[in-house]
Amino acid sequence: MGVHNCVCACAFAQTTMCCVTHMCARGTSLSSLVWVQSASDVLEEMYVHLNSCFYFGLDDSIYAYQFNLKTKVSMSVLADSRRARGLGEIRLDVCRFNTYSLANNHIKALPRDVFSDLDSLIELDLRGNKFECDCKAKWLYLWLKMTNSTVSDVLCIGPPEYQEKKLNDVTSFDYECTTTDFVVHQTLPYQSVSVDTFNSKNDVYVAIAQPSMENCMVLEWDHIEMNFRSYDNITGQSIVGCKAILIDDQVFVVVAQLFGGSHIYRYDESWTKFVKFQDIEVSRISKPNDIELFQIEDETFFVIADSSKAGLSTVYKWNSKGFYSYQSLHEWFRDTDAEFVDIDGKSHLILSSRSQVPIILQWNKSSKKFVPHSDIPNMEDVLAVKSFRMQNALYLSLTRFIGDSRVMRWNSKQFVEIQALPSRGAMTLQPFSFKENHYLALGSDYTFSQIYQWDKEKQFFKKFKEIYVQAPRSFTAVSTDRRDFFFASSFKGKTKIFEHIVVDLSL
Numbered sequence: 001m002g003v004h005n006c007v008c009a010c011a012f013a014q015t016t017m018c019c020v021t022h023m024c025a026r027g028t029s030l031s032s033l034v035w036v037q038s039a040s041d042v043l044e045e046m047y048v049h050l051n052s053c054f055y056f057g058l059d060d061s062i063y064a065y066q067f068n069l070k071t072k073v074s075m076s077v078l079a080d081s082r083r084a085r086g087l088g089e090i091r092l093d094v095c096r097f098n099t100y101s102l103a104n105n106h107i108k109a110l111p112r113d114v115f116s117d118l119d120s121l122i123e124l125d126l127r128g129n130k131f132e133c134d135c136k137a138k139w140l141y142l143w144l145k146m147t148n149s150t151v152s153d154v155l156c157i158g159p160p161e162y163q164e165k166k167l168n169d170v171t172s173f174d175y176e177c178t179t180t181d182f183v184v185h186q187t188l189p190y191q192s193v194s195v196d197t198f199n200s201k202n203d204v205y206v207a208i209a210q211p212s213m214e215n216c217m218v219l220e221w222d223h224i225e226m227n228f229r230s231y232d233n234i235t236g237q238s239i240v241g242c243k244a245i246l247i248d249d250q251v252f253v254v255v256a257q258l259f260g261g262s263h264i265y266r267y268d269e270s271w272t273k274f275v276k277f278q279d280i281e282v283s284r285i286s287k288p289n290d291i292e293l294f295q296i297e298d299e300t301f302f303v304i305a306d307s308s309k310a311g312l313s314t315v316y317k318w319n320s321k322g323f324y325s326y327q328s329l330h331e332w333f334r335d336t337d338a339e340f341v342d343i344d345g346k347s348h349l350i351l352s353s354r355s356q357v358p359i360i361l362q363w364n365k366s367s368k369k370f371v372p373h374s375d376i377p378n379m380e381d382v383l384a385v386k387s388f389r390m391q392n393a394l395y396l397s398l399t400r401f402i403g404d405s406r407v408m409r410w411n412s413k414q415f416v417e418i419q420a421l422p423s424r425g426a427m428t429l430q431p432f433s434f435k436e437n438h439y440l441a442l443g444s445d446y447t448f449s450q451i452y453q454w455d456k457e458k459q460f461f462k463k464f465k466e467i468y469v470q471a472p473r474s475f476t477a478v479s480t481d482r483r484d485f486f487f488a489s490s491f492k493g494k495t496k497i498f499e500h501i502v503v504d505l506s507l
């Protein structure tokens with residue numbers, strides 16, 4: 001083992017290590033570094049260039065050695081670019097050094113935050129390396145922006161759009177380095193047809209309609225166990241919907257039933273459970289299919305969409321003592337869904353029906369009733385209508401079991417189709433958003449359900465993830481203070497709770 005072509009005038013010899021103040025280990029190998037351990041007290045500079053097989057910090061003994069180098073002011077280390085694993089092993093633990101050179105090592109990537117503990121770093125030489133300027137280099141990009149050290153230009157070898165450019169010039173990290181995903185968080189061992197969520201006194205609840213178990217199951221988010229746990233049960237008969245209504249800090253749940261009428265329960269603080277508050281006057285309701293809650297001019301209403309031939313969808317209004325029937329909507333149409341929509345500052349109800357295209361009713365401010373306004377043409381057999389907003393634009397999703405489901409956008413005069421989604425066997429198409437991520441969940445009775453994600457640039461929903469839920473009937477977004485969930489009700493299997501997670505690609 002000799003010293004060849006050292007740039008420094010160095011006195012390196014295996015036997016005289018303890019008296020050198022400069023060390024050159026140019027052209028040597030890993031094992032030679034271990035030898036200088038005893039010299040650490042006096043060593044001031046170390047050059048370890050152009051080694052063919054050098055792991056800097058491969059094992060504990062070498063780390064220990066590095067910590068002993070307390071008096072050093074300058075150091076050059078070399079990482080072996082030809083052995084990818086070696087790069088992952090680099091640990092620059094020697095905080096007191098102020099000059100590092102990793103020059104000419106064909107390094108394409110460095111371990112995340114490898115320089116972050118080097119408080120005394122003044123100069124870093126990365127010349128002669130070309131980096132993959134992808135998300136894995138985001139930490140380096142950010143570090144280069146904030147470090148006070150002098151750092152040579154960091155050049156990119158990829159991705160293609162950044163080849164031969166500087167890492168500093170990469171512009172797209174901010175949005176490209178995270179993605180999102182849905183993972184199963186909890187499985188509830190029962191079937192359900194609808195899920196509603198509400199907040200009360202800083203706690204998050206869900207009300208789950210379970211027809212086969214004759215229950216409105218109320219769950220509460222458990223901050224300690226980090227899951228949804230049973231809170232109360234409202235029993236009933238063939239329950240098809242449980243809709244929570246909050247009025248002046250009181251929590252009501254409208255329980256829609258196929259038999260025995262529908263009822264409203266109120267949370268009773270002293271009983272710490274839901275107790276029956278009132279029956280709903282349902283002389284004309286025979287097959288409730290949906291309950292929708294809304295407010296107009298500070299008054300609280302809900303509408304029950306009735307899907308039987310003889311039934312009549314009805315609006316109910318809160319009169320400070322209870323809810324009473326306020327307006328019957330159209331007859332004989334077998335309504336499947338109701339949606340309240342604010343269009344250009346005016347209140348509207350959209351009703352979808354088995355026997356006609358969806359109709360739009362508008363709130364008349366003088367008569368204080370809904371009056372027919374328009375319809376959505378050429379859209380027969382719509383099972384559900386949902387409205388949502390993205391970037392201040394108003395959209396509708398229309399669910400169809402046969403034929404394509406649709407996404408439409410309000411163009412200030414009418415709703416126009418922007419996308420058709422193949423949806424054979426779909427009973428639900430649910431829009432939902434978590435922060436800036438907008439999704440559509442399309443259920444399927446025949447195959448996997450699809451989650452689509454809104455592509456802001458291309459302005460359409462692209463396929464994002466398949467999930468399996470048996471006979472899905474509703475999807476409901478539920479957010480706690482820190483976490484976002486997505487309940488998938490199942491008419492034939494278990495109810496699933498997915499968590500929406502953000503995945504950092506720069507890790």
Ligand SMILES: [Ca+2]
Nearest residue numbers: 290292337338
């Ligand atoms: Ca509805």
